[in-house]
Amino acid sequence: MATRVFADDELERLRGFPEINKEELSRFFTLTPADLGFIDPGRGRSPKDRIGPAVQLCTLPWLGFVPEDVTSAPPAAVARLSERLRIPVGEKQTRTDHLREVTGYLNWKSAKAMQLKELGEFLLARAMEHDSPSLLFRLACEHLAASRVVRPGVVMCWSGWPPRGRKRAGRPTSGCGTCWRPS
CATH class of the missing domain: 1.10.10 (Arc Repressor Mutant, subunit A)
Structure with a gap:
């Protein structure tokens, strides 16, 4: 009988957001002027349509993927982005609506x-x-x-x-x- 490589709790951990340290917070969750232009409300984005892509934009280089539950992003990371974007903490975050756009902007590709x-x-x-x-x-x-x-x-x-x-x-x-x- 075969055994599994990862236990259920390990799989859950690998699919979600890990804890973030101060170095990672500073390195990955700092938006550049170009990033701000990408997330710009002038492109017709409402606040909820800005925080989700911002979280994805910072998460992809950090983890190499974006967890399904964007709302479970580390609170310190969301607070940092919310402050920079001048969006109240707690605005709805989305995943699938903008992930393709974020991967294109960052020049990442899907695993084909x-x-x-x-x-x-x-x-x-x-x-x-x-x-x-x-x-x-x-x-x-x-x-x-x-x-x-x-x-x-x-x-x-x-x-x-x-x-x-x-x-x-x-x-x-x-x-x-x-x-x-x-x-």
Whole structure:
């Protein structure tokens, strides 16, 4: 019987916002003049249509993806953006309405077949050196962020890849072929 790579609470953590420290807050949640122009209310955006894209704009470079629940962004980050945009804290945030626009502005792309193939090749080379699923996951996230590719969902990233990768690498595997259980 195969075991899961990540427990439910770990999956939930990987899909959401982590805690943010002061350095990350300053580095990722500071809007440039160009960012402000992108979020400008003159483009027909209401306050709720400005805070959501601002959170997404800052979150994508920070995490490499935007969590589904934008309203769960760290309160310090939302307060910083709200202050800079002169929008009261608590205005509604959106995710899907503006994510495509934000990724285009930041010159990021969605993970399509070509990017996933490149990721698979990247991970295959690392799987020959490492057996730790969490390390391989972290390396995958770093690779995607460096390539400016939005990280796909956790299950999509990992479902079935490591066993096939280990077989291709000529390494022993265990498990059912759809989940990774290190030997």
